[in-house]
Amino acid sequence: MSIFKIHNTLGNKKEEFIPIDKDHIRIYACGPTVYNYAHIGNARMAVVCDLLVRFMRSIYPKVTYVSNITDIDDKIINASLETNTPIKELTAKYEKVYNQDMGELGVLKPDIQPRATDHIKEMISLIDQLIKQNNAYVSDNHVLFNVSSYKNYGLLSGRNKEDQIAGSRVEVADYKNNSGDFVLWKPSSEDQPGWDSPWGKGRPGWHIECSAMSEKTLSLPFDIHGGGLDLTFPHHENEIAQSCAAHKFDDPQDYAKYWIHNGFVTMDGEKMSKSLGNIFLVNDLLKKYPGETLRLSLISSHYRQPLNWNSKIIEQAQKNLDRIYRILKDNENISIDENIHVPDNVVDALSDDLNTSKAMFEINLIADKLSKSNNKNKSALKGELVSSGKILGLFQQSPSEWLKYGKTNNNIDSNFIEELILKRNKAREVKNFQEADKIRDELTNINIEIEDTIDGTIWRSKN
Ligand SMILES: [Zn+2]
Incomplete structure (x- = not known):
């Protein structure tokens, strides 16, 4: 088994993953x-973590x-006021939409998805503990964490004391003893949501x-x-x-051992932001593209790199998926050898800090081999392709469904279409292109689109 190496933001280096x-x-x-x-951008985080979880599940018995x-x-409170929607209704709506959208992207629901408002008691007790130990103080109805009370503050982000002071000149609320101190608890007015606390x-x-x-x-520390x-x-x-x-604890790793962070999604090199008006919502994109295409686009480059979001990467992902589903369709009747595991090359790529572009390169090589193979290797190759796809959350749909094969809205018998395609191919073989074109026109008239690919002629309904 290859060693899983992960880039740990804490220490800023790639290191071997050793489970707790x-x-x-x-x-x-x-x-x-x-x-x-x-x-x-939110979706990239969810997809990257989903990928990590799927990969870990392929290695370890329980994740x-x-x-x-x-x-x-406060953003929720403001949105509730702006839209005149009760907070509970607003958050329930967008929690549901989030899970639906992520589901479309092939993100498996987390094992536990705790809501902050169900854990106020735990937060109060943690804050209480911090006050008792002089790590936090009450000021002007706020509770603030005293940053200087934790000596390893700044270790994760690599910020030294000077950076923290420089950054803090921007604004200092007068209830803070030190500029870097941050809020643990804040007062709510009568019309704001709030909970009783000490x-x-x-x-x-x-x-x-x-x-x-x-x-x-999860209990502490977690991985x-x-x-x-x-x-x-x-x-x-x-x-x-x-x-x-x-x-x-002195050591930040006594809280969590490895910290992974995915890069930004940019638009033509610019960071996505409200002020620039270049925000792409998953919900809108899903109206235009299949979720699986968006998923592959999101993992097409390494998760730590910035991802430049544009129509080209979406088109490329779509083409790649079309091709693999076509190959799977051609091999629809080949049963998968159940003993086949994910091939070493794919595992090695993912073991190297989730190198998805390398993994996709290896997967495309397997697809090539499967498309060219006409011997008993087919079963093993198809097994390798499908099992590799499963880790990445890809190629798990029915190829016919994906390609919309045989789906006609006008009750045309798919055998009839297959027969016409066969007749056309025969005409082409004997270079009777007039006849071949006539058949293509006949298919076009009944809204059937055909495409000659290196893997054979495929067809799909135009609507
Ligand atoms: Zn958090």
């Missing part, structure tokens, strides 16, 4: 704040994957949610913590500080 308990791998990723539709739902946040009616800060929920669902690159600082840095300080 090889019988049970535990993974946490920061989930969405549910107040609007997820964009393609628990937790990804939370942030259902209390510090008055209020609501939690965002960072404390993940500390409380990851500990509750891998994931999220988008933009969460490294301050969110993940603050998570580490809170959890480690509360438990008197």
Whole structure:
């Protein structure tokens, strides 16, 4: 078995993955704040973590994957006011949409998807502990974490004290003792959602949610913590500080051992942002493209690299999937050898910090071999192709369904179409192109599109 190497943001290097308990791998990723539709950047994080989880499941007997739902946040409160929708209704709606959209992208639902509002008790007790240990203080109805009380603050993001001071000149709320201190609990007015606490009616800060929920669902330490690159600082840095300080851990790895962060999705080199108006919503994209095409586009480059989102990568992914599904369709009657495992070359590629582009290269080589093979190897090659696809969350649909083969809206018998195609191919063989073109026209008239590919002639209904 090849060694799984993973790039750990903590230490900023690729290292061998050594599980805390090889019988049970535990993974946490920061989930969405549910107040609007997820964009393609959110989707990249979900797909990358899903890929990691699928790969880990192919190696280890048990994997628990937790990804939370942030259902209390100032952005949610604002969206609720703007749209005149009760918070519960708003968050329930977008939680559902998020899970549906991610499902379309082949993201398996996390084993546990805890909601922040179901864990207020745990957050309060964690904050209480931090105050008792002088890691946090109450000021002006807020509770703040005292950053200087955790000596390894900044280790994850590589920010030194000077960076922190420089960054903090921007704005310093007067209830903070030090500029870097961050909110654990904040007061809620009468019309804002709030919970009773030793510090008055209020609501939690965002960072404390993940500390409380990851500990509750996975216990500490757990193996891998994931999220988008933009969460490294301050969110993940603050998570580490809170959890480690509360438990008197010095070493951030006593909270989570490996930290992985996926790169940004950019649009022609520019970061996606509301102000630039270049945000692509998954929900909109799914109206235009199959989820599997978007999934392959998202994993077409290495997860740590920035991904430049454009129509070219979507087209390329679509072509690649069309081709593989065509090959699978041609080999529809070949039964898969159940003993076939994912080939070493694919496993090696993924073991190298989830190198998906290398894995896809290897998978395309298997597809080539399958398309050219006409011997008993077919069963093994098809098995290799399908099992490799399963790890990547690809090629699991029926090829006919994908290619819309034999699907006609006008009740045309597919045998009739196959016969016409056969007649056309025969005409072409004897170079009777007039006859061949006539048959093509006949098919066009009944809305059937044909395409001559290196793997044979395929057809599909135009609508
Ligand atoms: Zn988080």
